[in-house]
Amino acid sequence: MTKARTSTARSKRTEIVQRATSRRIIGHKVFPNSARTFPNKRDASIVDDTIEFHGARCNVAVHNAYRSRLFPGSTNDTSIAADRIVRLQEDEIECWIDTHLTKLTLRKRKHGECPPYGAFLSELPKRVLKRFPILVEYDARGTLVAVTIFRPSPRRRLGRGPRPAQPAKKRTASPRAVRRSRQ
Secondary structure, three states: OEEEEEEEEOOEEEEEEEEOOOOOOOOOOOOOOOOOOEOOHHHHEEEEEEEEEOOEEEEEEEEOOEEEOOOOOOOOOEEEOOEEEEEEEEOOEEEEEOOOEEEEEOOOOOOOOOOOEEEEOOOOOHHHHHHOOEEEEEOOOOOEEEEEEEOOOOHHHHOOOOOOOOOOOOOOOOHHHHHHHHO
16 A cells, blocks of 8 residues: 655655655754864754654754853853764653763653762673673662663774784793792
C-alpha cells in the first residue's frame, strides 16, 4: 500500500511516493562546518530543530564556535566550542548526546532543591574505568538522579592509526635466578 504525499519547498513542487511502513527521514546529519569563531550564538547556529513524535520530544542543535558571556555583567568573553547536541525527552527522562558526553537524566531537579552530587563508580576496577568511565549523580537522600557516560573518541578522529608492532623484549634472568645458578 502506498500513500502519495505532496510537499512544497520554496516554490518548487515535488511528488513523493512512500510506503506507509517505510523509514521516514527528515533532513540529513549536519556537523559544525567552520573553523571561524562567530560573535554570537545566533550567527554560529546551523540547525536548531525540535520535533514532537508520539509523545517524545527530539531536539537537534548544531553550532559552530562562538563567543559568549557566561556570567551577566562580565566583560570577559568565553569561547564556546563547536558542537552537535541531540536531546530526547520522554516524560521525566532526558537523554543528552553531544560530541564528548552521553547523559541520561532520570528526573529533573525541583526548584529550590540542592544540586545532585556526582561521583565515579569506585567499585569498578581501574582497567574498566579507563575504558568505560561513568559518573553517577544522586540527590541528598541517595536517590539516583542521572548517569553520565563519557564517550571515548575513536582513534580515527584523533589522527592516530593502529599502534605499530613493538619488538619483542629481550628476556633476562632475574637477579635471584642468577644467584641460584652461581651456587
